[in-house]
Amino acid sequence: MSISESQPIVRMFNIYKRYEQMPALSDISIDINQGELIFITGPSGAGKTTLLKLLYMAETATAGQLLIGGVNLSRIKPSGLYLLRRKFGIIFQDFKLIPSMTVFENVAIVLEASGEKKKVIDSKVSKILRNVGIEDKKNLYPPSLSGGEQQRAAVARAVIGEPDIIIADEPTGSLDPESAKIIMDLLREFNEKGTTLIIATHSQDLIRQSRGRVIRLKKGQLVEDLL
Ligand SMILES: Nc1ncnc2c1ncn2[C@@H]1O[C@H](COP(=O)(O)OP(=O)(O)OP(=O)(O)O)[C@@H](O)[C@H]1O
Numbered sequence: 001m002s003i004s005e006s007q008p009i010v011r012m013f014n015i016y017k018r019y020e021q022m023p024a025l026s027d028i029s030i031d032i033n034q035g036e037l038i039f040i041t042g043p044s045g046a047g048k049t050t051l052l053k054l055l056y057m058a059e060t061a062t063a064g065q066l067l068i069g070g071v072n073l074s075r076i077k078p079s080g081l082y083l084l085r086r087k088f089g090i091i092f093q094d095f096k097l098i099p100s101m102t103v104f105e106n107v108a109i110v111l112e113a114s115g116e117k118k119k120v121i122d123s124k125v126s127k128i129l130r131n132v133g134i135e136d137k138k139n140l141y142p143p144s145l146s147g148g149e150q151q152r153a154a155v156a157r158a159v160i161g162e163p164d165i166i167i168a169d170e171p172t173g174s175l176d177p178e179s180a181k182i183i184m185d186l187l188r189e190f191n192e193k194g195t196t197l198i199i200a201t202h203s204q205d206l207i208r209q210s211r212g213r214v215i216r217l218k219k220g221q222l223v224e225d226l227l
């Protein structure tokens with residue numbers, strides 16, 4: 001299943017998401033092109049994380065059509081979903097690091113799953129941990145790291161496999177301004193090489209510091225979509 005360059009990598013048509021009877025997203029239509037930098041913003045509870053979960057297929061829409069790389073998710077088998085998910089690198093709002101694995105192992109697991117050689121894995125993981133500034137923590141377990149260090153490990157895990165799309169849910173939420181800049185520079189570097197970058201954030205500073213498209217949600221509705 002290859003992602004065609006000529007069509008939007010993501011197409012959302014009139015998407016609704018309800019949890020029980022509560023609407024979390026209402027009538028969202030968005031096209032996203034390969035290589036775009038997109039910020040999803042809006043107040044707490046606006047539906048940012050829900051929108052990202054639909055994109056990386058952790059939740060399914062209640063109504064509407066969602067196409068990823070031209071593939072209509074309502075017409076795909078679980079095995080196809082698995083292949084499609086590998087195109088995403090995800091930085092979760094709550095990190096989701098595996099507590100029983102070291103930082104190194106948490107990041108290496110992505111490359112092991114794609115069958116890389118041990119030597120290549122060792123060098124790539126060391127390099128990315130150095131880039132995010134936690135190489136000295138590589139043999140520690142996530143519960144013994146600070147929130148900011150865990151966030152950096154989560155960023156390393158998301159980018160190590162060079163995914164087509166990086167999805168980041170408040171990727172700098174636990175970081176001081178200096179570390180936030182290092183992480184954003186790293187994410188932007190991937191975006192400049194052609195990776196689609198979709199970031200949910202409250203931070204207007206983060207948005208101002210980059211030239212990107214801004215999608216604003218309010219109470220589950222799209223209220224602004226600005227380039
Ligand atoms: N699993 C769930 N079950 C029930 N309701 C949910 C669930 N997940 C989210 N919601 C509800 O959907 C709405 C949107 O939540 P969402 O997490 O997408 O907001 P958000 O914009 O990411 O907020 P924040 O800025 O606080 O992260 C909220 O009202 C929330 O309570």
Ligand SMILES: [Mg+2]
Nearest residue numbers: 048049093169
């Ligand atoms: Mg959220």
